[in-house]
Amino acid sequence: MNKFSKILLRFSAIFAVIGAFLGSHMAGAGSYAFKPIHAHSLVVGWLSLFAWAVYYQLFTPKLRFLAKLHVTSAIIGTIGLTTGMAMFIFKPGFMPEMINTVFYIVGGSILLISFVLFLLLTFTKHESDIKK
Numbered sequence: 001m002n003k004f005s006k007i008l009l010r011f012s013a014i015f016a017v018i019g020a021f022l023g024s025h026m027a028g029a030g031s032y033a034f035k036p037i038h039a040h041s042l043v044v045g046w047l048s049l050f051a052w053a054v055y056y057q058l059f060t061p062k063l064r065f066l067a068k069l070h071v072t073s074a075i076i077g078t079i080g081l082t083t084g085m086a087m088f089i090f091k092p093g094f095m096p097e098m099i100n101t102v103f104y105i106v107g108g109s110i111l112l113i114s115f116v117l118f119l120l121l122t123f124t125k126h127e128s129d130i131k132k
Contacts, residue, residue: 001057004071008053011075015045015082037086044111045078052118060127070121073114080107 001009019041022034052074061067084104091097 002060004056004067005053008049008056008071008074011078012046012049012053015041015049015078018082019046033089036089037082040082040085045082049074049078055118061121062125062127063121066117066121066124070114070117073110073117077107077109077111077114081111083107 019038022038022041026032026034026038052071056067056071080103084100084107087095087100088104091100
């Protein structure tokens with residue numbers, strides 16, 4: 001397994017456990033307070049990171065710097081979005097509300113950049129495309 005695939009797969013597994021735990025907690029507590037964080041942990045954290053792990057296992061982009069930027073922004077953006085969302089929703093008393101909002105927006109923006117970088121990667125050459 002290559003480096004990009006392995007790191008994305010591991011982070012997707014972490015987000016799968018977080019998302020499943022939040023779902024289990026909500027079911028047991030009878031409260032849907034964590035619903036948006038649960039959904040984003042599973043859809044963005046588990047499914048998207050897993051799909052990208054599979055992509056990097058099947059394809060080797062020729063533009064390695066673009067791939068590295070994509071993987072880095074995917075992980076930072078996913079952590080930032082889900083953590084920022086939790087801070088924005090639950091408003092922890094130790095953080096100013098403005099910081100919660102900025103964290104949420106910046107995390108989501110980095111994740112959006114990651115999706116754009118992935119789009120660009122799909123239109124670039126891959127090692128398997130190069131004729132020998």
